Amino acid sequence: MKEYPVQRAAALKPLPDPDMLVFGKTFTDHMFLMDYTAGQGWHDGRIVPYAPLALEPSAMVFHYAQEVFEGLKAYRSPDGGVQLFRPMENVRRINSSCERMCIPQLPEEDTLAAIEQLVRVEERWVPAKPGTSLYIRPFVIATTPSLGVHAAHDYIFCIITCPVGAYYKEGINPVRIYVENQDVRAVRGGTGYTKCGGNYAASIRAGERAEEQGYAQVLWLDGVHRRYIEEVGSMNVLFKIGGTVITPALTGSVLPGITRKSCIELLKSWGVPVEERLITAEELFDAAEAGRLEEAFGSGTAAVVSPIGEMGWGERHVTVNGGQIGALTRKLYDTLTGIQWGTVSDPFGWTLKL
């Protein structure tokens, strides 16, 4: 496996209180950097002290958002070891995002090796308290100092890591969401299936408005018909209706979530019927009003699963499972987190021990 040179930080930071960790605000001592230069390809992968990036004001990332990212976690297992969850899925997905954004493909094995080596270097930062983890953020930015609207000739691939607290500190409380009727996150032919910055920028306004109205997130509709459900906030979404779990099909405007995929694979292994298909807001609310919507939840790396307790769509308001987490949602959460933290066996070979 590729081994990158390491320049150690002169002084290490004190570890934060694991009870006080806020997502994405505290970063570790080191980061991984690798440069891309046209004609030379990706080169000079290295682990260096965590420090600001100095970029020309004309760097393309500041103007044309040629940028993609990934998110995954390192988990402390009961034996004191550290493990990753399906990291090669993230590596493949960042390359899918890169393709759409005209960013050169990353070497997959070497990229996984970079993630592994950085986590080993930062091993003391992987917290042990239940529910905590080390969040890993690989990202690529276009650095060419040029204002022409073209693919850049120069990029930086960077990986930063930050310890994160338990997502559910006080038990899993289902959230309130509503159907967004104004803003659209993505459309077929666009970039919805990628983790490019522009998708997230476009989603901020709806999320802010939802919070102002006391909702945790929005349920996104498709950009073409404004009828079909796509995602919830920045998570995939799954519904249990009449015993079958239904999740929006990957039509190009939906992110192919790794937690989504893992939920589907687990459910199928349990004999639960799963349908990946188009589902309208109307079908969903009709099912809820007929008492057939049994469970609803978002899926993503941060929360694993996030149960939905209440949903609004214009004048229609429904409660899901009496506002409580459903049994199947709970089982998915317990199984996935058990596999991720190494407290239950992993029959799928999803974990990678470092």
Add this chain to the structure above:
Amino acid sequence: MKEYPVQRAAALKPLPDPDMLVFGKTFTDHMFLMDYTAGQGWHDGRIVPYAPLALEPSAMVFHYAQEVFEGLKAYRSPDGGVQLFRPMENVRRINSSCERMCIPQLPEEDTLAAIEQLVRVEERWVPAKPGTSLYIRPFVIATTPSLGVHAAHDYIFCIITCPVGAYYKEGINPVRIYVENQDVRAVRGGTGYTKCGGNYAASIRAGERAEEQGYAQVLWLDGVHRRYIEEVGSMNVLFKIGGTVITPALTGSVLPGITRKSCIELLKSWGVPVEERLITAEELFDAAEAGRLEEAFGSGTAAVVSPIGEMGWGERHVTVNGGQIGALTRKLYDTLTGIQWGTVSDPFGWTLKL
């Protein structure tokens, strides 16, 4: 008018050969910076030596593309003075972009003052050779070092400038374009009407594929029906059909171009009928095949007008005006550039002399 503090560069760069200027690659000696801090608002506007920006690797602009920009030019008039073209339109538009991206509004008069002062400081960089100008690029980036998907609390507003050569060095040659059937640039409910980075990132792939096939740009269709024409490349598009100029209506997914607006106002002042409405690729190609498409051109700050000589749509290929620039396109180009460079009178009050 607001006057900002100026920190002069220790050494000034030599001026480039005006015949060798490439768009967006050579930057001047200074830039304007202003910071935004939550609770404090925009503060510390200043002109400083042009230098790299040092940002935390977790700065939101690198991950979630919370960023907007503008583009305008300073022109050297025959009397040796320098003038801007409708700069307040750019200031208002950046604030429209900011609103969509949840970026705090810029103070409009002070922002215009910043543009004016920076151009005065960089006055020696405004080239005098016909067709050359000083391109001005204001932009805002989110700098908060946090990975949560929310509006940032901290921003930088920056203005950089670069001398640019004549867009048409060897006379105006109409370009070949084709209708893009796969990728989509924007959709209603999205961000198409703004100059946010994500729009441009999403457009790069189609532009690259067009160039590979010998076309200058793509003609974008709407994301909903994939029938209605929206823009050409990163320009607005106008067609003269049967004596009337038709341009796509501003439905939310089309940029409200300042050159577009100026073309419409000029055409109306000349008594030319103008329609801002939906137009399908089918209507356009039918008109062309029936000999009714008289002229076609893109409009934007860089080229002013860019005549279209040939268009492809699947198996259909048409030539516009025998591949030559049309008379009305030519008149628009001559009038607009005349007003911009101060060689013809400006009855509209569009120019701002510094």
